[in-house]
Amino acid sequence: MKKILNYLGLPILMLGLFCACEDLDVPITTQLTPDVFPQNSAQYIQTAGPVYSAFRGEYSFAWWFTQTLSTDESIMPARGGNWYDNQNYRMMHYHDWTPDNGWVSGLWDWSSKVIGTSNQAISILDAAMPEGTEKSTMISELKTMRAICYYMKMDSYGNVPLDTVYGDFTSHAKSSRTEVFNFIEKELKKAIPNLSAASGITTYGRPNKQTANALLAKLYLNAEVYTGTQRYNDCIAACDAVISSGLYAIEPRASYLQMFYPTNGPAMKEFIFAVPYDPAAVTVGFNGQMYHARYDVPRSERAKFGIPFTPSAPRSTLPEFYAYFDDVNDIRNKQWLTGFQFMNDGVTKVMVTTTKKGYDQFYTGSDGGAAYTYQVNLTPDIVLRQNPTLFDCGNDEIAWNMGYRNIKFYPDATSTSRNQNNDVPFLRYSDVILMKAEAILRGGNATLGHTAISLVNMVRSNRSTSAAWTSVTLEDLYKERSREFTHEAWHRNDMIRFGKFEGSWGFKTNSDTYRRTFPIPTNALVLNPALTQNDGY
């Protein structure tokens, strides 16, 4: 009997083994695979989501810093070594940035990541979604997001590689700026018929038809910079598409400032495309925050604004830029903190108690430790008292009060962190109006009964109670744009188009024209051997 079992046992055991071997194809139930995800509208939205959170990522950091600190609008000097940060901010001011500058590489990495994420989402949704309006709208939205990123990248770096297919892991060389320009134009034009015609809450945070038109206007207005060919009539046509949609209106003077408050959102009649920020939303990792109060609000005014942290506030404007705010009746003056500071009642002084040495680090009296109380007085000039080479104002009250501060994106007293609830517009209706005015001034044909002066006065009448302008020059328009779009990261773009980027301001005297584009970052050259460095660097 035992022997029989032995004879039988082995074959049965082996049979069992063979069966087991064949049955390894277990259905995966704990992971998302293309077979199970995405399958419905909610899941399609989840698939597209990473593109928007990736876009928000550095929008208020690398994008803002590169586009604003490289101009006369803003400066961020060190305070006793704080904020020196490997010369990242110093280089932005002096125009001597290198391929290793943290913000130069931050902008590249961020825009690359958004483009890569867009390619991935487009590829997944293209395969998963059934043909129809939902699919064509969603994919056109993602392609418009990608076009926005290519616009930012082309505007900032010039010739950049075009990577548009997810799963193609070959390294691409740079395409010429004109090729990238043509790609963006083609993509936007193809997207427009499929994008949503609505604005407001249903499309907020995602690109609609007018987002694509407004970006086309931006592209055409700067066409001479990008390709050497003027496209002012195309710019006017794109602006007219936005104007004729009837979806937007210029915010009145009384609510201009509120347009940028923490309570802003889809109801803003000027916002064509804005990036929503929400500190209360649960975040997984870092997916984009907005910290303007941290950089701009003086340390002494934490209580005034009711913010839950002490801001470090190294950032301010320069007197050259503040000089554009020369009309006392202009509501936009109120976005600045200047001179003696008062609490919100307008009467109570903002006082600080420190020591004589704490107030002035160069105080030489023997009573440097004696208490000293003073009213905070923000001074217009930036003086590198401690060390000019190290871009350092010093680390005392005098230094921390240097520079007029911008509070357009008004500090958020409701947030429990440094992150603010203010949504940040990328394309705004008043920008479209002023772009059209500029295109006409630069030789485009006036349409819809508008003239350059009528368009500029459309904006100005909603900003100032002063008399309407009777004429407008390009220089006037430049200053108007400076006032209107302060802190909205368009000033580098404007300065280059108006030929002012090589000027002198603050401590900057460098007039190298090749600095109209940033260098390709060192790290990007390592990860993509097909790239070559930009001219001049």
Add this chain to the structure above:
Amino acid sequence: MYEKKTTDMIFNYAVNPVLVPVATIVANGGNMSNRGIEAALNINAVKTKNFSWTTNLNFSHNKNVITKLTNPLFIGGDSIRRVQPEGAGQTGSTLQIFKEGKPLGEFFTLLYAGKNASGVSQYVAKDGSLTTTPAIGTDYHYAGSAQPKFLLGWDHNFTYKKFDLNIFFRGVFGNKIFNATRADLFRPSTAMTSNILVDAADESPNDLNAYKYSSRFIEDGSYIRLDNMTLGYDFGKVGKYIKKIRIYETVNNVFVITKYSGIDPEVEQGGTAPGVDSNNFYPKTRTFLFGLNVVF
């Protein structure tokens, strides 16, 4: 004698984020070879009626080389710069490199070339010229390995009458240590607000490069440590019930002979980033132990 070859080692490679949005992939991309020799020598040096001395010498030498570092999906070339101590203002600066033909723990950093006429630290650029504004990565040079050329262990046992003495030395030779801790405290311009090293006080506050990670902060990590010493005395059989009483004293970490200027030359040597002193380890303590052995 041995030779060990390891293939298809896994590493988290950085990749172009436009191709792979998460910007890294885990891939089998590395081969490595370890070749070495180990030897031990036991000598009964002296043996007389009252006195004996035996000594035991261990010697080992290992040569480690990365022999391959490529992957079809990894297009960053045949090298990876790594180990970022993230000292203030040094974002992006790395200390080591994985490179074909070089050992694990090869230092790759700025090559310090003294100070220029105005007292600012200067470095050898890629093209051999001197620069005060070196580029991260571009102007880096190979600067020696964190792996020792040889290791030594030397044990002695002495007995004299009822005394016994054990002395154990350990030594590591020919390795380099990157003293990033020292670099991070090398900021004369911050003397008003934070602690700096005494010898950084001689630096000019205008030397905005003083603290930059460079070969200036690479030091010889060789050392000899008297790791353990035990002195005992055996009373032997005492009285009727006690078969043996022995008292002894042990001291661990008696002294270390080294030129290394940091707290301790015995920094982390394992893992993929050996030989970096970056505020990341707790110094060894010296312990004294008194003991009594009683056998009934």
